[in-house]
Amino acid sequence: MTVARRIDGKAKAAELAVSITSDASTLLVEHGIRPGLAVVIVGEDPASQVYVRNKKRTAESCGFHSVQRTLADDASQTDVLQLIEDLNGDAAIHGILVQLPLPEHLDEQAITQAIEPSKDVDGFHFVNIGKLTAGRTSDAFVPCTPAACMLMIEDEIGSDLSGKNAVVIGRSNIVGKPMASLLIKANATVTITHSRTKDLPQVVAGADIVVAAVGRPNMVKADWIKEGAIVIDVGINRVEKTVDGETKMGLTGDVDYDAVCAVAGAITPVPGGVGPMTIIMLMANTLRSARFSAGLEG
Ligand code: NAD
DSSP: OOOOEEOOHHHHHHHHHHHHHHHHHHHHHHHOOOOEEEEEEESOOHHHHHHHHHHHHHHHHTTOEEEEEEEOTTOOHHHHHHHHHHHHTOTTOOEEEEOSSOOTTSOHHHHHTTSOGGGOTTOOSHHHHHHHHTTOOTTOOOOHHHHHHHHHHHHHHOSOOTTOEEEEEOOOTTTHHHHHHHHHHTTOEEEEEOTTOSSHHHHHTTOSEEEEOSOOTTOBOGGGSOTTOEEEEOOOEEEEEEETTEEEEEEEOSBOHHHHHTTOSEEOOSSSSHHHHHHHHHHHHHHHHHHHHTTOOO
16 A cells, blocks of 8 residues: 655745745846736635735735735726726736636626736736647746646656646636646646546546546545556635534545545645645746846746
8 A cells, every 4th residue: 555645735835935035036136126916806705815815925925016906896897907907007016816706797707818918927818828728838827726736746756747647627727727738738648527527537547647626525536546646636625624523614625635645646635735836836927927027038
């Protein structure tokens, strides 16, 4: 029986934060540019507020210029688009992120597509999606969660995935599809699966790399997993957990972690895996955008 290596996303994110902070400081000293990140939030959704606070805190700890723009729940489409236009034109801002989901009366796609592609540090603009799909990542912003997953996979088995089978569970635009593009670029043989896939366990059983991005607690079972596979759990599910006889709300992933640990070669925990790495990739994208603006990349 193998016991999977625990891929420590929190520790890896802390390491990356040190180098991002140092690079941001060099950019400021040598070029007078402080990376600037603007986070836009519409409404009072408590989960979104936590995410936004974390992003702001991380940006500040990396030495970035960090602004949060909060609009009321009933802000109009015009209000949001005007704010994006202002941020597009603000030279102190290198990255703009609109916290999703937006209130239902707003057109999410029109809003994400209004962000200048060169400031689209979430990688949701069609220009950036197109570049990633075409395999041209040299001047594209890659969505933060798949970028984080890819870094963790590379750390485990290197950047050339020739001959490896990868199965992505979930086909969303923000995780599943860009994840598949990154894996293809790294030469993996990729299968994207989703809610309409037949015999999912059988498809997953052929995978050397499994990325689960579904949003269903503990769905991926140990008997789906090939011995020694790398398992990346993107899912964040709020569930009741009993610790020392006390029942509390806690987070769990899409993978049945304890059981899968006995089969997989390496696995990311939830929490402490993909989540902290995702935030740090947002900082990496913002730093990269600031470096682009100084003509230092691309
Ligand atoms: P989504 O709801 O947009 O997509 C879910 C996907 O899962 C869909 O493509 C759907 O077809 C597929 N699916 C649903 N039921 C399935 C089933 N029974 N079998 C196979 N596939 C099934 O979700 P998303 O935005 O991609 O997020 C997925 C999960 O990842 C969520 O739990 C979300 O909270 C989490 N997430 C985490 C991070 C992070 O930073 N760690 C970032 C983004 C999303």
